[in-house]
Amino acid sequence: MLFRAYGPQGWWPGDTPFEIMVGAILTQNTAWSNVEKAIDNLVAKDKLHPRAIVNSRHDHLAGWLRPSGYFNIKAERLKSFCRWYLDAGEFAGLDRLDSAELRGALLGVKGIGPETADDILLYAFNRPVFVIDAYTRRMFARLGRFSGDEGYEVMRADFEQALGPDTRLFNEYHALIVRHAKQVCRVRPACGRCVLTRVCPAAGRVGR
């Protein structure tokens, strides 16, 4: 199905675990194309490092993050995350924790909610965690598997139980859903993309 159409995605876009984490925070409710611009700014200033970010002035950091939207909030979130990340011993220190501990620790960082935490767990730490995003909620609500207003944890548990603890599968599965969302909607009747959008001519309105 989706895999047939798009092939392996090899997600997440980003070369290092830290870059993946930064992207996960910056992409909150934001188009990825805008996140790329912000990350490019950080790279151009050689600031894509936790220490450099912690030491940056707020107005400078916010300026670099500007294209990704919510730049004042995201500057604070990135800083609080980087402070925590350094204190925790960066990747090596955190990678010692088991998935439940690591998830709990991530959720304790201001600015990191369930979805961002799971992006980081799955794509930066390669832990078997299934990411529930807006696309996934809408798609499976319209397919009838969920009503659309279940809690995040309920859906995550259901997917993880149904698919088994398979990091590579979780990785591809979520990536393919998002990949499909980038597909242009070809008018009606069966645009194929409408299961992922808020409003669909055929399926009505679902979820958040």
Place this chain on the structure above:
DNA sequence: ACCCAGGGTCATA
């Protein structure tokens, strides 16, 4: 000109 995007926090009831 409008709608939306790979959410999260905080205030309120």
Place this chain on the structure above:
DNA sequence: TATGACCATGGG
């Protein structure tokens, strides 16, 4: 627990 306001840019 459950809504709602708020954050803000850029592309279609």
